[in-house]
Amino acid sequence: MSIMSRLKDIVRANLNDLISKAEDPEKSLNLFIEDASEHVREFSVEMNRFEAERIMVQDRIKQTEKATSEWHTKAALALTQSKEDLARKALENEQKEKSRLEELSTELVNMNQTSEQLKEQYRLLQDKLQEAKEKRDDLIRRARLAKAQQGATESLSGVSKADPFAKFDRMQDIVERREAEAKASYQAMTGTLSYEMDQLKRDGLTSEVDDALAKLKAEMDASKTTS
Structure with a gap:
């Protein structure tokens, strides 16, 4: 060439x-x-x-x-x-x-x-x-x-x-799910405690009412005796 x-x-x-x-x-x-x-x-x-x-x-x-x-x-x-x-x-x-x-x-x-x-x-x-x-x-x-x-x-x-960033999304889902579970557990626990406290309050009120009723009966009996 x-x-x-x-x-x-x-x-x-x-x-x-x-x-x-x-x-x-x-x-x-x-x-x-x-x-x-x-x-x-x-x-x-x-x-x-x-x-x-x-x-x-x-x-x-x-x-x-x-x-x-x-x-x-x-x-x-x-x-x-x-x-x-x-x-x-x-x-x-x-x-x-x-x-x-x-x-x-x-x-x-x-x-x-x-x-x-x-x-x-x-x-x-x-x-x-x-x-x-x-x-x-x-x-x-x-x-x-x-x-x-x-x-x-x-x-x-x-x-x-x-996508490597998908791992972050999955981890975020896991964290948020665990947060929700923890919140639910806490709410369940606090709900039980509140119920028990309310029950105690109700028991105490009943006792007070019973005492007041007994006292009232005693006063009425005493009044009858005096008459």
Whole structure:
């Protein structure tokens, strides 16, 4: 898979599927970014290697241009010395250098175009990688939030199934029931005591009435005797 296609995969919408498919979305996203970053670095190395070759071609062109000029000078010098054979030989070498120069120049033109394309592609790769990192950060944030929300929901679900506060409600019912039982017992006890006290009062009143009646009878008997 090419570097561009890998990075396109990173920034496509279906990257969201990684959240649901991966056991650890954060780890998977980071590994994905590391993989893409490594491919961008490899691309940079290859681009720099190509740039070095292009610079070498430039240097060879300069050397060839210099050699062409030198052979031309040597041919002219040979003619001034009436050495036509040497002049011809120098001109042959000059033509060879010119041919080589033409080939190198054509090669350099193509390499310059390729160099610009590589640089542009590298800039696009860096932009894509940066975009992927930003999307990675956003997805990690969303994954953490979703995990927190899921944990909260599960916690609430657990509370609803086994409500710990229900124990307090049950204890309150028990305490209130025992309070009612104690109150009923107390009322029953105090009711019995009240009855007994009332009975004692009634017994005492009867005794007093009996004493008063006996006293009254005695007074009446005494009155009859006196008459």
